[in-house]
Amino acid sequence: MNKVFTSILMVFALVLTVPVASAMAEGMPEGRMDVPELAPFKYAPAVFDHDPHNEKAGLDENCEACHHGSEDGKKVLEYDEELPCADCHTVKKQKGVTPLRRAFHLQCITCHEQQNKGPVQCKACHQPEK
Amino acid sequence: MNSLYNFAVGPLAWAAFIILAVTAVWRLWSMYTLAKQKDASSVAYMSWKFSLRSIANWLIPYKSLGWKTNPVLTAVTFVFHICFVVLVIFVTPHQILLENAFGITYPTLPTAAADALTLIVIACCCYFVYRRVTNKTVRFVTRTNDWVSLGLVAAPFVTAILGSWGVGGEIMPLLHVLTAEALIVAIPFTRLAHILFALFTRAYIGSEFGGVRHCKDW
Amino acid sequence: MSIQDRKIEDEGLAYGVSKLTTDKIQQTFQALIDNETGAKLKAFSESCMRCGMCAEACHFFVSHGDDPSYSPVGKVSQTMTKLLANDGKVTPDDIYGMAQIAYTECNLCRRCVHYCPIGIDVAYIMTTIRRFCHKLGVTPQYIQDTAHSHSATMNQMWVKDDEWVDSLFWQEDEAREEFPNLRIPMDKEGADFYYSVIAPEPKFRTQLIYQAAAIMNEAGCDWTMPSMPGWDNSDMCMYSGDFEMMGRLKRQHFELAQKLKVSRIVMGECGHAFRSIYDNGNRWLGWKDYPVPVVHSIEFFAELFEQGRIKLTGKIQEPVTIHDPCNIIRGYGLMDKLRYVAHQLCDNIVEMYPNREHNYCCSAGGGVINCGPPFKKVRVEGNLAKANQLKATGAKICIAPCHNCHGGLEDVIHHYDLGIELKFLGDLIYELMEKPE
Ligand code: HEM
Ligand code: HEM
Ligand code: SF4
Ligand code: SF4
Numbered sequence: 001m002n003k004v005f006t007s008i009l010m011v012f013a014l015v016l017t018v019p020v021a022s023a024m025a026e027g028m029p030e031g032r033m034d035v036p037e038l039a040p041f042k043y044a045p046a047v048f049d050h051d052p053h054n055e056k057a058g059l060d061e062n063c064e065a066c067h068h069g070s071e072d073g074k075k076v077l078e079y080d081e082e083l084p085c086a087d088c089h090t091v092k093k094q095k096g097v098t099p100l101r102r103a104f105h106l107q108c109i110t111c112h113e114q115q116n117k118g119p120v121q122c123k124a125c126h127q128p129e130k
Numbered sequence: 131m132n133s134l135y136n137f138a139v140g141p142l143a144w145a146a147f148i149i150l151a152v153t154a155v156w157r158l159w160s161m162y163t164l165a166k167q168k169d170a171s172s173v174a175y176m177s178w179k180f181s182l183r184s185i186a187n188w189l190i191p192y193k194s195l196g197w198k199t200n201p202v203l204t205a206v207t208f209v210f211h212i213c214f215v216v217l218v219i220f221v222t223p224h225q226i227l228l229e230n231a232f233g234i235t236y237p238t239l240p241t242a243a244a245d246a247l248t249l250i251v252i253a254c255c256c257y258f259v260y261r262r263v264t265n266k267t268v269r270f271v272t273r274t275n276d277w278v279s280l281g282l283v284a285a286p287f288v289t290a291i292l293g294s295w296g297v298g299g300e301i302m303p304l305l306h307v308l309t310a311e312a313l314i315v316a317i318p319f320t321r322l323a324h325i326l327f328a329l330f331t332r333a334y335i336g337s338e339f340g341g342v343r344h345c346k347d348w
Numbered sequence: 349m350s351i352q353d354r355k356i357e358d359e360g361l362a363y364g365v366s367k368l369t370t371d372k373i374q375q376t377f378q379a380l381i382d383n384e385t386g387a388k389l390k391a392f393s394e395s396c397m398r399c400g401m402c403a404e405a406c407h408f409f410v411s412h413g414d415d416p417s418y419s420p421v422g423k424v425s426q427t428m429t430k431l432l433a434n435d436g437k438v439t440p441d442d443i444y445g446m447a448q449i450a451y452t453e454c455n456l457c458r459r460c461v462h463y464c465p466i467g468i469d470v471a472y473i474m475t476t477i478r479r480f481c482h483k484l485g486v487t488p489q490y491i492q493d494t495a496h497s498h499s500a501t502m503n504q505m506w507v508k509d510d511e512w513v514d515s516l517f518w519q520e521d522e523a524r525e526e527f528p529n530l531r532i533p534m535d536k537e538g539a540d541f542y543y544s545v546i547a548p549e550p551k552f553r554t555q556l557i558y559q560a561a562a563i564m565n566e567a568g569c570d571w572t573m574p575s576m577p578g579w580d581n582s583d584m585c586m587y588s589g590d591f592e593m594m595g596r597l598k599r600q601h602f603e604l605a606q607k608l609k610v611s612r613i614v615m616g617e618c619g620h621a622f623r624s625i626y627d628n629g630n631r632w633l634g635w636k637d638y639p640v641p642v643v644h645s646i647e648f649f650a651e652l653f654e655q656g657r658i659k660l661t662g663k664i665q666e667p668v669t670i671h672d673p674c675n676i677i678r679g680y681g682l683m684d685k686l687r688y689v690a691h692q693l694c695d696n697i698v699e700m701y702p703n704r705e706h707n708y709c710c711s712a713g714g715g716v717i718n719c720g721p722p723f724k725k726v727r728v729e730g731n732l733a734k735a736n737q738l739k740a741t742g743a744k745i746c747i748a749p750c751h752n753c754h755g756g757l758e759d760v761i762h763h764y765d766l767g768i769e770l771k772f773l774g775d776l777i778y779e780l781m782e783k784p785e
Contacts, residue, residue, distance in 0.1 A: 042222050042241055093235060105230050113136050120132055121303050122223050123296065161387045168386025171631035188465060195706060196463035199404045207399075207465075267400035267409075270416035271425040276398050324395040328466050331391050335467035342627060344681025345705040347461055 037086050038101055043126035046108070057118070066107060073097075135300070138307040139227065146311040153318040154326055161327070175341045176334065184336020185329065187348040194348035203261065210254035213247045214283075220244075221290075241294070248291045255284040279321040285309035350417045351426055351445035358722045360489030361447055368440035368484060377436025380480050389476060392468045393432055396421065402470065405460040407708045408453055411732035418730070420460040420470040423449050427477045447486045450477035452723040453730070456587075456714035457674040462706060471714075475589075475628075482589025490720025494584040497547075499593055502600055503580035505547035513575050515550040519557045527784060530565045532557075536572035538609045543573050544601065545616040546582035546751055553751075559778040560616065566781055567657040571614070578604035581615050583624035587715025591632050598629030605640040612641040614648045617772045619675030619750035620713060626680055644676055646749055649773055650685045653692045659782040660693070668694040668771075669743035671757060672707040673750035681705070686773075690747055693776045698741045708733050710748070712756025727756070728763045735764035749773050 031049030054060055064079040070088060073096050089103040098106070108125065112118035119125050165173050187193050197204040218224065220237075221244045228234040239247070258280055262268050286309045293302035317325055339347035381389075403409050403419035416422045427446045431438060438446075456471040464470075481487060487495070497506045507515075513534070520532040533539065543564070549556050564571050573579065578600040585593035605613050615622055622644050630638065643651075652658050670690055676682045683704040690697055702708070711731035716723065738746060738761070746768050748754055754770050761768050 042238070093233075098233075099235070101226075102229050102233060105226065109230065112132070116132055118132075120135055121300055122226070123293070123303070124300060128296065161391060164390065165387035168384075169388045171634065171636075172388055174636050184467070188467075194462060194465070195405070195702075196401045196465055199463060200401050203399065203401065265400055266414065267403040267416040267419045267422060268398060270419075271398045271400065271421050271429075273398065273429075321394075321397060324397055324466060327391045327395040331395055332465075332467040334388070335461060335469060338469075339461070343679055343705075345678060345683070347467070 033104075035086070035100070035104075037091050043122065044129045046104075046125035047127050048125075057115075065111075135304050135307070138304060138311070142311055143307070146314045150314050150317060157318045157323070158326055158330075161330075172334065172338070175337050177337045177341050180337045180340025181333035182336075183340060184347050185332050187346070188332060196348075202257075206254050206257045210251060210258075213251045213254070217244065217247050217251065217287075245291060245294050248287050248294070251287045252284065252291065255280060255287070275321050279316070282309075282313045282316050282320065282322070286313055349415050351449055354726075355445060356448060356452070356722050356726070358448075358488050358719075360487050360492050361444055364447075364481075364484060364486030365440045365444045368443060368486070370437060370439060373438060373440065373443060373484065374436040376483050377431055377480060380476075380483065381436075384479065385476060388469075388472065389428075392466075392473060393428060395466050396424070396468055397466060398425075399465070401465065402460040402463045402468075405463040406454075407459075407711055407733040408726075408730040411730045418453060420454075420464075423454055424470055424473050428473050431480075443481065443484060443486055446477055447481040447488070448723075450474045450481060451488050451491065451587075452716055452719050452726060454714060455674070455709045455711055455716050457709035458678055459674070459706070459709060478587065478589040479591065480589070487588050488719040488723070490722075491584055491588050491715050491718040494718055495588040495590050495593065498583070498585050498597060499590075502577035502597065503547040504582045504584055505551040505580075507547050507550055507580070509575075509577065512550055512579060515554055516557065516573055516575075519554055519561060523558050523561050527562055527565055530561055532561050533572045534575050535608060539572040540570040540610065541572075541612045541614045542605055542608055542610045543571055543614050543616070544579055544581040544621075546618050546621055547580040548582070548751060549616065556616070556772065556774060559774045562783075563652075563658065563774065563777055563781065566659075566783075567652050572608060572610065574604050574608060576604060576607075581613075581621040581625070582618065583621060583629065584715060584718055586624045586628045587620070587718065591628075594624065594629050595632045598625060598633060601625070602639050610640070612643060615642060615644055617645045617749040617751065617774060619673040619679070620715070620752055623675040623679055644680070644682060645773065646676065646682045646685050646689060649689045649777065653689060658777060660777075660780045661782055662780060663692075664694040664745065664776065664780070665696060666745060667696045667698045667741070667743040668745040668747060669698050669700050669738065669741040670703070671700070671710065671738075671746055671748040671753055672704055673748065673753045674707070674709050674713055676750065677707065678705045686747075686749060689773055693773070693780060694745075694747075698743050700737045700741045702737075708737060710734060710750075710753040710756030711760070713750075713752045717752060717755045724759065728759045731756070731760050732764070735760050735766060738766055738768055739764070743768065745769050745771055747771050747773060747776070 031047070032045040033048045034045065059065055063081070064077045067079055067081065067083070068075050069078045069083065070076060085103065086100055089098055089100040091100045093099050108118075109120055112120050191204055191208050192198055192201070220239045222238040222241065225234070225236060225238045262272050262276065262280070286306055289302055289306035289309055292298055293306050298305070313322075316322060335347055339345055398421065400419065400421060402421050403414070403416070406418065406420050408418040409415065409420075412418045417426065427449055430442070431446075454471070454474040456474055458469065458471045460470050461467070494504045497504055501507065503512075516532050516534060520530065523530045543560060545557065581601055583594055583597050585591070585597060601613070615625075625638065625642055630636070668690070670686065672678070672683055672686065677686070687697070700707075708731070711727045711734065716727050734757070744767065746757065748757055748770055749772055754772070757770055760766070761770070
């Protein structure tokens with residue numbers, strides 16, 4: 001009776017057998033983010049090791065791409081070494097400030113999207129801890 | 131892979147929601163104008179009081195004759211519908227996507243709870259399938275549309291739980307998003323249109339029973 | 349089973365179908381959808397979840413061994429769903445089956461509404477199928493004969509004008525032996541109300557007119573009965589799908605009240621006639637309310653008791669049960685008034701379950717009994733549910749304030765050998781009331 005339904009099932013079955021080429025692991029070491037402010041965690045902390053990442057991404061000379069500063073509440077691309085992210089990006093929502101979690105997500109995902117490199121899916125960064 | 135996924139959670143998601151919004155409004159609006167034009171002698175009896183009375187009473191499990199007579203289905207359908215709505219809103223990844231896009235934050239379900247509810251929804255869908263095959267009446271009246279709708283609803287949950295278990299790596303979340311978007315777009319055009327119309331048919335029959343028939347409709 | 353396996357021979361259906369072509373069917377269906385149906389049908393058709401929750405509601409389903417083709421949604425799926433899916437392109441043979449389902453396997457009782465979470469009115473869908481079959485000229489012979497009678501005589505039973513007046517005189521004469529001062533005032537202008545009955549009363553159940561006259565007289569009512577067409581409040585055209593004629597009948601019924609300058613109409617103990625004024629006929633005419641107030645006999649009797657205008661010699665002591673007719677209970681909410689009157693008359697009421705607006709139909713209503721002998725078996729066997737309900741009460745008397753219910757229950761009682769006596773409220777009031785020595 002039901003061709004449509006069977007074919008949907010077939011497609012699923014097929015997809016499950018596709019050998020999964022995992023793009024993530026390659027070249028990324030074990031390190032993870034350490035941002036206790038964001039606890040309690042629903043997902044494992046994102047996989048991130050500062051130096052290997054930047055080497056791979058060619059960011060060695062370009063710290064301000066991430067570590068920006070601010071002037072009159074506006075983001076400026078000027079390296080500000082001393083300033084931890086959480087000092088401005090509070091965990092709680094505040095007017096005119098991007099909260100911490102969103103700041104991280106936008107920082108990473110937007111760049112990965114633009115470069116079409118690096119993970120964009122939840123679990124590709126938040127890899128469950130073995 | 132990245133670009134396909136980015137496209138699916140970005141432009142395609144926008145497209146799905148916009149298509150849903152536009153077609154849903156269009157379907158409701160054209161139904162409303164058709165009712166005014168052709169069913170004036172029924173619309174005349176519409177009443178807020180009796181509409182809400184009927185909706186409220188049917189939202190109580192085992193209150194109506196229908197719920198009482200079909201106890202298992204009633205339990206399953208209430209659980210299913212509630213879990214559906216709760217999951218769509220309160221799973222963490224959805225909130226995060228909303229947060230990234232619009233800055234919306236609210237509390238979400240722990241992953242274990244989301245997994246459990248997702249499995250419950252899948253179990254409910256299995257029961258629907260089982261009933262559709264084994265119940266003589268339901269089998270007698272089932273059309274392709276019913277299977278398609280059920281499949282459309284089940285697919286995002288199956289892919290979500292598989293994704294949560296890490297099965298299929300990066301393909302599963304992509305499939306999840308695509309199947310969910312298929313579901314969203316299909317709502318106004320399949321049996322899932324009951325999501326749009328059920329409140330209004332209930333309101334109408336409630337008004338009839340309250341206003342014309344002076345008795346309850348549950 | 350499906351309708352294909354249980355076609356019943358009927359001359360009306362066979363003749364109507366013999367003149368059909370698929371083209372004509374399709375054109376008629378498209379015209380019906382374009383001109384007569386709207387959002388109601390569309391929303392019902394699109395929102396039905398095919399969950400089958402409505403099945404248990406229907407006495408046809410439960411009494412025929414849970415046969416899905418008798419379930420409400422099963423009946424919809426064999427008729428309207430099929431028509432909509434094929435844009436009306438079905439065979440004449442299909443139409444035969446659809447007509448049989450809509451006219452003889454659904455009482456339009458709306459019990460299934462209490463079961464459907466979406467709120468789908470299967471009775472409306474079946475009524476629409478009947479309308480379609482009427483337009484195709486495919487109607488069961490017996491009910492079509494009553495519809496013809498309505499068109500030709502404005503009453504259901506081919507009662508001629510003089511026969512009607514004669515019947516009233518005759519009953520007046522008879523009753524004067526028992527009530528010397530009794531009158532059946534005819535065409536009395538400006539009376540408080542006129543009393544309308546269904547045409548089977550003068551035809552087969554004249555004693556009901558006698559009893560009504562006795563009650564009106566003893567209660568001192570200012571009443572009248574009309575001599576002119578319009579006296580018959582019944583309406584088989586509503587059930588055959590001849591809505592044009594239904595409209596004419598309702599108009600005549602009300603215009604007669606205006607002609608007689610009465611302040612209201614009291615309608616006899618009938619269900620479908622009442623449905624035709626509060627539900628179907630009025631809507632066809634575009635009336636939300638009636639031009640002249642109308643009350644059903646149950647309301648009228650309740651009023652007489654409340655005002656202490658009927659003196660009784662005693663009450664019935666044996667157990668008595670109550671059958672709630674769909675058209676005035678689920679249809680119009682008179683369950684409490686009915687119980688009030690019944691308790692005035694009987695000391696020992698045993699309710700049957702389910703009751704009130706959840707009661708099972710008698711299986712005669714909706715014009716099904718009027719489709720005549722060919723369909724009797726399905727209807728009677730289709731009401732095992734009612735028989736079991738009646739039997740469980742242990743009562744030997746059953747009040748049923750509706751003519752159709754009497755017809756249907758009589759057959760059920762006979763078929764299942766229940767030995768229960770059926771009573772109208774009027775029967776009991778007449779039996780129990782104080783009479784002149
Ligand atoms: C969030 C939106 C909703 C979704 C995704 C949804 C989905 C579904 C699905 C998949 C079924 C399948 C049952 C089967 O195959 O037998 C179903 C059944 C049903 N839904 Fe919904 N529905 C939604 C909202 C609603 C609403 C708002 C109502 C009523 C006001 C409703 C009333 C029903 C009813 C009465 C059934 C049939 C009973 C059953 O089979 O469980 N649904 N729905
Ligand atoms: C209305 C349809 C949808 C349903 C029923 C649904 C349901 C779910 C559920 C239950 C989960 C959580 C699984 C778990 O943690 O156990 C989930 C995860 C997720 N949903 Fe949806 N969702 C829908 C639509 C969408 C849409 C439109 C998007 C994106 C635009 C989306 C993106 C995601 C993502 C990215 C995850 C995480 C996936 C993973 O980690 O495997 N969902 N969804
Ligand atoms: S007979 Fe009554 S319960 Fe059965 S389908 Fe018709 S309206 Fe519904
Ligand atoms: S209960 Fe209502 S929605 Fe379910 S099958 Fe029957 S008519 Fe359709």
